[in-house]
Amino acid sequence: MTLLRDMCYPTPDELALAARALAEENPRLARLRRAGTSRGGRPLWLLTVGAGGQPRPARNVLVVAGAHANEPVGGPTALALARRVLRDPVPRDGCGWHFLLCADPDGAALHRTPRPYSLLDYHRHFFRPPGPEQPEWAPSLLPPDRLPPETLALTALIDELRPLLQVSLHGTDLGGSWVQLTREIPGLAEPFGKSAAELRIPVETGASDAAGWPSPGPGIYVMPGPGTDGTGLFHPEDTRLSTWYHAHRYAGTTAIVEVPMWASDLVGDPAPHPDPRRALRSTAARLERDTGVVCDLLAAARAAHPALAELPAAAPLLRSVDWTLALIPRIAAEWSGAGAPAEATAAYVGSIDAFGRRLALRAAAMLLRVLRAAGHPAAPALDRLVSGWCEEFADGFGARWVPVATQVEHQTRTVLAAYARLTSTGRL
Incomplete structure (x- = not known):
């Protein structure tokens, strides 16, 4: 993909154009439809791939990109995953893969860093909406009658697809990679860690976002479940009220895959801190x-x-x-x-x-x-x-720059590994 070779993050419009071309090239296996409309009137595009052309696949995977405007890697990863699934009949055997290309196109229009050459360049046009305006977090901060249309579109998709695996693609400006899970996926730490090592991406073994959460393996964290305190140490949101847990209504599991734009080995150092x-x-x-x-x-x-x-x-x-x-x-x-x-x-x-x-x-x-x-x-x-x-x-x-193609490859491997582990354990 030229955009990846040029270290460029595509805009929502560019993602939609690429997805439309993909659907037109593979009419039996892929289609693009509008799944909703943002507050600003922008389309929310859903690309569906797989299931051997079956109209109602036995199981579904929902991949959500662009939920945070300042984390643009999810869009190109969604396209890379769609291409990978089209090439490989194994993950699409009886499974429909659905890619929400950008969950917050209004936010993406305000965060303009298609080609960040430095951390300063990234912050020159920085934007991240407040919590109540973020599609995934809004249900934990707002009453149901005040939810934004992006959230309503996302929850409607979950209700329609009943995904047994939902993946949310996220990123961090500087640090390492880690995965947050609403339920443990046994065996995920091994392929996740192997991918990170091969691509020279540090595994964040003490992620602040997951402070105090169980960790079945390096960089893998399991979120609070029912009967526990759902708020994080550093955030007011209750993870159990987010759209991540909406999939639990259908026995689904959600994985949030984080990857850095700039890597730092400091966040992967397991040595005890002196003070x-x-x-x-x-x-x-x-x-x-x-x-x-x-x-x-x-x-x-x-x-x-x-x-x-x-x-x-x-x-x-x-x-x-x-x-x-x-x-x-x-x-x-x-x-x-x-x-x-x-x-x-x-x-x-x-x-x-x-x-x-x-x-x-x-x-x-x-x-x-x-x-x-x-x-x-x-x-x-x-x-x-x-x-x-x-x-x-x-x-x-x-800090050292992680090329966009490398970020995308690591997220793609991690998503496919999560799917494979759930399949092998009979949970998919």
């Missing part, structure tokens, strides 16, 4: 300091420009800035409080450090976009701050 509590207190102090700078700039900008949110595209950016900043006090308190672990691996501390850096950086990057559009005099100073934070982040973690 995790001190390190986490230091991380919390830096996060509070950096957040204070962003909060002051935001307050000054709003005071000087009362109609700031009325600028084109400013409103969603500012909602995201407010949402991100509101998360930080509880997170910093958790890291600096008595509950911080006395023993932890270097990988865990590294993952926490990366998580803290990206929170303040993302808020600053989105605010910078608004200040530039407003011609605010503080924009140059904030630009220098964002540039410095990106440089410190990349240098401190020894």
Whole structure:
């Protein structure tokens, strides 16, 4: 695929064009249909492949891409998977594969990084919607009558397809790869780890997103189930209310596959950290300091420009800035409080450090976009701050670029391995 060879992330429109061409080339085995419409009127495209042309396959796999606007690798992975399934009759034997090419095209239109050459380049046009506007997370944060159309379209697909495996394709800016599961998939750690090793992608063995969750193997985490606390240490969302768990109504399992844009070996170091509590207190102090700078700039900008949110595209950016900043006090308190672990691996501390850096950086990057559009005099100073934070982040973690084709290959292998393991255990 030219877009992959050129290290370019395709837009939702480009994904749809490629999927349409694929369906036209394989009319007996593939079709493209509109599965819904976004809040902004953009189509939600579903590509279906496989089952030997059967109209109602015995089982289904649903692959969701683009649920987070700032994680664009899912779209090209979905296309690569569709091509792989078309070539190989084994995974499509009695199985329909369904690919939601972009679950949030409105968000994707605001996060424009088709060809990020550096972490700074990635943040120049950064956007990530607040939690209630994210298709997968909205049910955990909003009442049913306020769910966005993207969420309703996704849950309708799950109800229609009753997938025995749902896969959500995600990515991280800097770090390693890991998989989150709503139910354990026995044996997945081995092919997942082998793929990561072959492709020189670190396995994130202490992922902050999965802190405290059971881990049946390196980089594999099982989410909280019924009767447990579903909220994460660093997020207000309850995973059990997300669309990931909607598949459980049909005895399905969901796998969330994360892959980095830039890799860092720090998040895969299993050695014990010499003083995790001190390190986490230091991380919390830096996060509070950096957040204070962003909060002051935001307050000054709003005071000087009362109609700031009325600028084109400013409103969603500012909602995201407010949402991100509101998360930080509880997170910093958790890291600096008595509950911080006395023993932890270097990988865990590294993952926490990366998580803290990206929170303040993302808020600053989105605010910078608004200040530039407003011609605010503080924009140059904030630009220098964002540039410095990106440089410190990349240098401190020894970041190395993972080519788009490599990211796609690792996600593709992991999805097919999850399918194969479920098939071999009789759960598919």
